[in-house]
Amino acid sequence: MANVLAVLEQRGGALKQVSHEVVTAARTVADASGGGVDALVLGPSGIDVSGVGAYGADRVIVVEGDDLRLYQPEAYAAATVAQTQSGDYAAVLMSATAMGKDLAPRVAGRLDCPLAADVTELEWSDGIVVSRPWYSGKAIAKLEIAAAPCVVSVRPNVVNPIERAHDGAAEKAPPADVEVRARTVEIKEPEKARLDVTEAPVVVGGGRGLKEAENFALLEELADALGTAAVGASRAVVDAGWRSHAEQVGQTGKTVSPQLYIAVGISGAIQHLAGMRTSKVIVAINKDGDAPIFKVADYGIVGDLFEVVPRLTQEIKNLRGG
Amino acid sequence: MKIAVCIKRVPDTETRIRIGADGKSIDQSGVKFVLNPYDEIAIEEALQLKEKSGDGEVVAIALGTEESQETIRTALAMGADRGILLQTDVAPVNPVTVAKALAAELDGAGYDLILFGKVSVDDGSQAVGTVVSELLGLPSVSAIGGLETADGKGTAEREIEGGVEVVEFSLPAVLTAEKGLNEPRYPALRGIMMAKKKPLEVKPVEVSDEGITVVELALPAERPEGRIVGEGPDAVPALIEALRTEAKVL
Numbered sequence: 001m002a003n004v005l006a007v008l009e010q011r012g013g014a015l016k017q018v019s020h021e022v023v024t025a026a027r028t029v030a031d032a033s034g035g036g037v038d039a040l041v042l043g044p045s046g047i048d049v050s051g052v053g054a055y056g057a058d059r060v061i062v063v064e065g066d067d068l069r070l071y072q073p074e075a076y077a078a079a080t081v082a083q084t085q086s087g088d089y090a091a092v093l094m095s096a097t098a099m100g101k102d103l104a105p106r107v108a109g110r111l112d113c114p115l116a117a118d119v120t121e122l123e124w125s126d127g128i129v130v131s132r133p134w135y136s137g138k139a140i141a142k143l144e145i146a147a148a149p150c151v152v153s154v155r156p157n158v159v160n161p162i163e164r165a166h167d168g169a170a171e172k173a174p175p176a177d178v179e180v181r182a183r184t185v186e187i188k189e190p191e192k193a194r195l196d197v198t199e200a201p202v203v204v205g206g207g208r209g210l211k212e213a214e215n216f217a218l219l220e221e222l223a224d225a226l227g228t229a230a231v232g233a234s235r236a237v238v239d240a241g242w243r244s245h246a247e248q249v250g251q252t253g254k255t256v257s258p259q260l261y262i263a264v265g266i267s268g269a270i271q272h273l274a275g276m277r278t279s280k281v282i283v284a285i286n287k288d289g290d291a292p293i294f295k296v297a298d299y300g301i302v303g304d305l306f307e308v309v310p311r312l313t314q315e316i317k318n319l320r321g322g
Numbered sequence: 323m324k325i326a327v328c329i330k331r332v333p334d335t336e337t338r339i340r341i342g343a344d345g346k347s348i349d350q351s352g353v354k355f356v357l358n359p360y361d362e363i364a365i366e367e368a369l370q371l372k373e374k375s376g377d378g379e380v381v382a383i384a385l386g387t388e389e390s391q392e393t394i395r396t397a398l399a400m401g402a403d404r405g406i407l408l409q410t411d412v413a414p415v416n417p418v419t420v421a422k423a424l425a426a427e428l429d430g431a432g433y434d435l436i437l438f439g440k441v442s443v444d445d446g447s448q449a450v451g452t453v454v455s456e457l458l459g460l461p462s463v464s465a466i467g468g469l470e471t472a473d474g475k476g477t478a479e480r481e482i483e484g485g486v487e488v489v490e491f492s493l494p495a496v497l498t499a500e501k502g503l504n505e506p507r508y509p510a511l512r513g514i515m516m517a518k519k520k521p522l523e524v525k526p527v528e529v530s531d532e533g534i535t536v537v538e539l540a541l542p543a544e545r546p547e548g549r550i551v552g553e554g555p556d557a558v559p560a561l562i563e564a565l566r567t568e569a570k571v572l
């Protein structure tokens with residue numbers, strides 16, 4: 001029997017979408033092993049957790065504090081460890097977001113237990129079995145975890161949230177007392193907030209084929225027409241200073257798994273493919289019919305992006321408008 | 323400032339991965355190994371901090387096989403003062419195991435800062451540095467893209483989804499380096515010559531990696547064969563149709 005602790009994530013007092021993914025993954029393991037799911041929420045008071053039961057949490061443990069509004073590494077780690085030790089959990093699950101990638105190793109280090117980071121599959125078969133990318137996704141390792149508890153972070157966007165109603169009754173737990181030596185003082189947000197490439201269901205990636213920074217406006221317009229879309233970039237254009245590193249997709253950038261990835265003027269170097277090949281649907285627009293990007297693309301258009309992209313934007317606007 | 327930088331030998335990112343005969347590891351024949359790209363950034367940051375403070379020492383530490391000596395020499399050629407190889411043939415699957423071996427070496431050695439790369443491009447756990455900070459009981463900030471230090475305190479910026487977190491911390495501390503923190507220097511010829519004479523201490527270590535085992539290593543499923551829907555802007559309607567009716571993503 002494996003009880004699972006799902007650590008959820010909030011921003012500005014609202015639960016993030018990835019929280020449902022984590023609860024779903026936790027429920028799947030718990031159901032296969034006859035265990036239960038507890039969800040842990042850390043943040044300011046007043047977070048609405050009423051929807052968490054719908055995704056399969058038996059209990060929702062809420063740790064509130066004004067100084068938990070932002071992710072505070074020490075306080076979050078202490079509270080997660082305290083909750084883990086108070087119960088009989090086989091696994092602590094969280095999403096491999098910026099927060100999860102920092103919190104998971106802290107919890108594993110404090111508990112001295114195995115950590116499997118950024119997994120793309122998770123199941124129960126007499127123990128936790130995960131798959132995770134190695135060599136930036138150029139190989140997939142299947143791992144068996146024999147120890148309980150263990151800590152697992154799950155790549156965002158790979159679990160489809162499933163509604164499986166459970167009780168989800170909320171109860172409060174006190175924040176842990178910690179000595180603070182590293183404090184998150186603020187989050188600086190850009191003026192025009194666009195979705196992050198790791199979170200967006202659609203990513204429009206641009207490469208050197210755009211010729212200059214200003215031409216990314218074409219991709220911004222396409223992303224706007226698509227609605228919930230982010231703009232990504234190849235390393236070539238990040239190195240050229242056209243786009244910020246936050247947007248780089250690839251082995252030394254971000255790994256994305258959106259529903260739809262549209263590669264525009266990107267050749268498809270091995271390091272770029274490593275970051276986007278797990279996208280559900282890939283579209284490539286490139287004037288070179290032999291570009292390697294077409295080998296991973298589901299749909300391709302061979303042509304000049306300066307003609308194809310404006311037309312695509314227009315057709316999508318027509319579709320959305322009509 | 324006394325600064326440690328933990329570095330790892332990894333396959334070059336150009337490498338085409340082939341699975342080895344055991345089905346659990348890669349076939350290393352013909353694979354070129356390099357210093358993990360993120361660790362170059364950590365070394366660069368350490369060198370700049372040392373240069374700014376006017377004195378101090380930068381120590382490069384790797385856990386790995388004998389071949390990791392080459393990786394340490396690269397760090398020395400960039401400008402690190404000395405190296406330590408914690409030598410083992412075990413390549414742990416659990417990042418906590420790696421962290422424990424490194425923490426045992428780092429503990430009590432009086433470092434003001436301990437730097438790591440954000441992530442190793444082979445296992446990609448993005449964990450070892452942060453686990454080390456927990457094992458040593460030190461504050462840490464991971465994946466930093468900006469850093470300022472003064473008077474035993476520091477401020478680091480780390481990029482998160484749709485924003486940048488600003489974190490204040492006290493020294494000694496552990497930091498892991500993200501791209502954008504600096505532009506790593508290339509070792510100059512003089513540096514490469516000097517690196518040969520710099521001290522590199524080899525310490526055999528016992529490493530036991532428990533609780534997590536590789537069942538199988540496989541190449542990712544090939545993506546199903548795609549198709550070119552057409553040429554030029556006139557192909558756009560056919561693309562939209564395919565995305566709506568076949569792929570159902572629009």
Ligand SMILES: Cc1cc2nc3c(=O)[nH]c(=O)nc-3n(C[C@H](O)[C@H](O)[C@H](O)COP(=O)(O)OP(=O)(O)OC[C@H]3O[C@@H](n4cnc5c(N)ncnc54)[C@H](O)[C@@H]3O)c2cc1C
Binds near residue numbers: 286
């Ligand atoms: C250690 C290391 C790490 C790396 N990490 C990454 C990484 O994380 N992410 C990454 O992306 N790269 C990474 N790279 C770089 C990678 O090897 C490639 O250099 C890079 O991806 C190329 O970017 P690109 O496709 O934009 O440019 P190019 O390869 O120059 O391709 C431009 C493409 O645009 C097309 N094009 C040109 N004009 C037009 C037009 N008018 N209409 C349509 N198409 C047009 C061309 O046919 C070409 O295919 C890494 C490299 C190294 C060594």
Ligand SMILES: Nc1ncnc2c1ncn2[C@@H]1O[C@H](COP(=O)(O)O)[C@@H](O)[C@H]1O
Binds near residue numbers: 364442
């Ligand atoms: N075997 C190792 N020896 C020294 N440092 C390592 C080793 N493995 C990982 N690291 C450090 O930890 C960072 C993160 O690695 P990882 O957690 O594997 O992604 C790397 O960038 C290195 O700085």
